[in-house]
Amino acid sequence: MTTDTHMASAELGDTIIKIDELNKWYGQFHVLKDINLDVKRGERIVICGPSGSGKSTLIRCINRLETHQEGSIVVDGIELTEDTKHINDIRREVGMVFQHFNLFPHLTVLENCTLAPIWVRKSPKREAEDIAMRYLERVKIPEQANKYPGQLSGGQQQRVAIARSLCMNPRVMLFDEPTSALDPEMIAEVLDVMVGLAEDGMTMLCVTHEMGFARKVANRVIFMDGGQIVEQNQPEEFFNNPQNDRTQLFLSQILQH
Amino acid sequence: MTERTRIPLHRDPKVRAILVQVLAAVVVGYGFYSLFQTTVDNLVARGIQTGTSFFDEVAPFQIGFTPFFDYTLGQSKYIDVFFVGIQNTILVAVLGIIAATLLGFFIGVIRLSPNWLVSRGALVYIEVFRNVPLLLQIMFWNFAIFLPTLPAPKNSIAMGAFYLNARGFHTPLPVIENTTGVAIWIALLTVLGIGLLMFARRAKVLFEETGQRLPVLWISLAVLIIGGYIFYLVSGSPLSFDEPVLGRFNFKGGGQLPLPLFSLWFALTLYTSAFIAENVRAGIQSVSHGQTEAAYALGLSRKNTVNLVTIPQALRVIIPPTISQYLNLTKNSSLAVAVGYEELVAVWAGITLNQTGQALVIIGMTVAVYECLSLLTSFVLNWYNKRIQLTER
Numbered sequence A: 001m002t003t004d005t006h007m008a009s010a011e012l013g014d015t016i017i018k019i020d021e022l023n024k025w026y027g028q029f030h031v032l033k034d035i036n037l038d039v040k041r042g043e044r045i046v047i048c049g050p051s052g053s054g055k056s057t058l059i060r061c062i063n064r065l066e067t068h069q070e071g072s073i074v075v076d077g078i079e080l081t082e083d084t085k086h087i088n089d090i091r092r093e094v095g096m097v098f099q100h101f102n103l104f105p106h107l108t109v110l111e112n113c114t115l116a117p118i119w120v121r122k123s124p125k126r127e128a129e130d131i132a133m134r135y136l137e138r139v140k141i142p143e144q145a146n147k148y149p150g151q152l153s154g155g156q157q158q159r160v161a162i163a164r165s166l167c168m169n170p171r172v173m174l175f176d177e178p179t180s181a182l183d184p185e186m187i188a189e190v191l192d193v194m195v196g197l198a199e200d201g202m203t204m205l206c207v208t209h210e211m212g213f214a215r216k217v218a219n220r221v222i223f224m225d226g227g228q229i230v231e232q233n234q235p236e237e238f239f240n241n242p243q244n245d246r247t248q249l250f251l252s253q254i255l256q257h
Numbered sequence B: 001m002t003e004r005t006r007i008p009l010h011r012d013p014k015v016r017a018i019l020v021q022v023l024a025a026v027v028v029g030y031g032f033y034s035l036f037q038t039t040v041d042n043l044v045a046r047g048i049q050t051g052t053s054f055f056d057e058v059a060p061f062q063i064g065f066t067p068f069f070d071y072t073l074g075q076s077k078y079i080d081v082f083f084v085g086i087q088n089t090i091l092v093a094v095l096g097i098i099a100a101t102l103l104g105f106f107i108g109v110i111r112l113s114p115n116w117l118v119s120r121g122a123l124v125y126i127e128v129f130r131n132v133p134l135l136l137q138i139m140f141w142n143f144a145i146f147l148p149t150l151p152a153p154k155n156s157i158a159m160g161a162f163y164l165n166a167r168g169f170h171t172p173l174p175v176i177e178n179t180t181g182v183a184i185w186i187a188l189l190t191v192l193g194i195g196l197l198m199f200a201r202r203a204k205v206l207f208e209e210t211g212q213r214l215p216v217l218w219i220s221l222a223v224l225i226i227g228g229y230i231f232y233l234v235s236g237s238p239l240s241f242d243e244p245v246l247g248r249f250n251f252k253g254g255g256q257l258p259l260p261l262f263s264l265w266f267a268l269t270l271y272t273s274a275f276i277a278e279n280v281r282a283g284i285q286s287v288s289h290g291q292t293e294a295a296y297a298l299g300l301s302r303k304n305t306v307n308l309v310t311i312p313q314a315l316r317v318i319i320p321p322t323i324s325q326y327l328n329l330t331k332n333s334s335l336a337v338a339v340g341y342e343e344l345v346a347v348w349a350g351i352t353l354n355q356t357g358q359a360l361v362i363i364g365m366t367v368a369v370y371e372c373l374s375l376l377t378s379f380v381l382n383w384y385n386k387r388i389q390l391t392e393r
Ligand SMILES: Nc1ncnc2c1ncn2[C@@H]1O[C@H](COP(=O)(O)OP(=O)(O)O)[C@@H](O)[C@H]1O
Pocket: A026, A029, A031, A049, A050, A051, A052, A053, A054, A055, A056, A057, A058
C-alpha cells in the first residue's frame, strides 16, 4: 500500500451504490431524512453518529432488510423496489455482518459458510466447501470448521460471520457495529480481518465507533445525527477539523476515553 | 475438628432424610396393601376368585370392528377381547397422531401469517378446540353432526366402490388370489425399491459434485406407481377386490371404518392439533428475528429460510411438548366409550369387567397397557429429540 498509514484512495471505480433523496418513516417517526449518498467501487466508508441517529436503518435499507418510502436506492445498476427478484439479486451481491453475529446455531461453522452458496448460487457442495475453507483460513479459524457457533468465542463467531458473507463473493460488504458486542481483547482480531478486506479492495460501508479503524482504512467518514447526514469528509479532515457543532460534540465525547 | 463433626443422630440431615423416606414407604406400602386386601376380600365375598382363569372363557358378546384380528362370537375368548381392544386403541391413536401433527403444523404456521384474517382465524380455531371439553367435542361431532347428516345405508354417498353412510365408511379390500403371484410381485417391488435407493444416492453424489439437483421425490414416486402397476400385471394380477355390497341393513363385505372411529378420530385430531399448533407457534417465535435477517441478507429465499433456518431451530422447541400431546391423545382415546368405539377401555375395562367382575386383574392390565404405550412413545420421541438437540452444541 502507500507509505502513509492511510490507504490509497486514488483507484476508485464507478458508482456501485447510489442513494437519492431517501426518506423513511417508522409510523410517524421520520427516521431517515433526505439521504443522498454515492458509493464508488472499492470505496470504504465509515458511518458514525450517536445512538438512534439512523445508521443501522440506513445500511439495512441498502439490502432491503428495511423498506423505504421515498427516494431511490440503486445497487450495482439494480433499483430496489418491491420486486422480490431484484431484492434477491441485490442481496446475493451485498454481504452483511451484524452486531450480534447471527450465525446459525444448528449448523457447523463450515455449514454456516456453505449454506447460501449451495442454495442460492447452486454451487456443488465440494466446491462450496473448498471456498469456505479458503475464507475460514483467511479469517484465521480453519481449525474450527466442524465446531458449532456456540462453541466459539465472540471474536471467533464474528470472524465466521465475515467468512460466511465472503463465501457469496459479494461486491459490497455492510458492517453494522461489528465489534460493539465484543470484549475488548477480541476487537482487534475482528478489525484485523476487516483491514485485510479493505486492503484487498472490497467496497465497504461500516457503521462503527472504532476511530482508529476509520483513520486507517476509510476513504470517507460520514457523521449522522437525527436521521440526517450532517457531515462527511476524508478521515484526516473529519477528525482534525470537524465543521459542524454536533460533529465536534460527538467526537469530543467518544474520543474522551 | 472431630468433636465438631459429631452431630446427634436425630439432627443429622442424612439420617433424617433416610428415616423420613423409609417411614413414607412403609405408610404408602401399607395403604396399598390394605386396599388390595380389602378389594380381594370384597370380591371373594361376592364369589369372585381373583385370578386369570377367565382369560380362556368364551366371551359372550360381539365386537363389530376388529380389522387386524379374527374375532368370532361364540369362539373368541376374553383374552382376545383384550387384544382387540389394544389394537383398536393403537389404531385410533396412530391415525390421530398423524392427522393432528399435520393439521397442528398447518394451523401453527398460519397463526403467524401476516394476513390478519388468516392469523385471527387460526387463533379462534386454537382457542375453541383447546377450551371445549374433549368429551363434549366427541359427542358433538358424532351425535350432532355426523349421525344426523350422513344418509342411511341405502342412500349411501358412493365414490366408485367406496361408500359413506351413517354407519361409517366402506371400502373394497384386496384379497390374495394367487400366493406365488403376490410373492413374485413383492419380490419385483423390492428390486424396484433397491434400485430407487441407489438412484437417490447417485443423485446426492451428483448434487454434491456438480450442484445439479434432480427431482428425486417425483421421479421415485412416478417410477413406483407406474412400475408397481406394470409389475402387478406381469405377476399375473394376483389380487382381487372384495367390494362392499348393500345388504338388508348395511353393507356386507369389504372393509369398514365405523362411524364412532371416524368421530373419535376427528375430535381427537381437532382437539390435539390446537395444542400442537400452539407449540408450533411458540417454536417458530422462539427463533430470533436475527436468524431470518441473516438468512435474507445472504440472499436465501423465504422458502429456503423457513426450511433451512427457522424450522430446524423451531423443532427443538416444538418436539418436547408435542411428545406429551401424543401421549395425551392416546390416553384421551379412552373417551371412545361415549360413542361406542371398541377400544381397550370400552371392551375390556368396560364390558369384560362388568361381566367377570375381575376388577384387579383387568384394571391392572389396562393401566399397564397405557403405561407401556406412554413409555414407548416417549422413548421413540426422546431418542429423536436427542438426535436433533445434539446438532446444537
Ligand atoms: N422497527 C422499528 N420500529 C420503530 N422505530 C424503530 C425501529 N427500528 C429503529 N427504530 C428507531 O429508529 C431510530 C434509528 O434507529 P437505528 O437506525 O437503529 O439507529 P442507530 O443504528 O443509529 O443507533 C431509533 O430512534 C430507533 O428507536
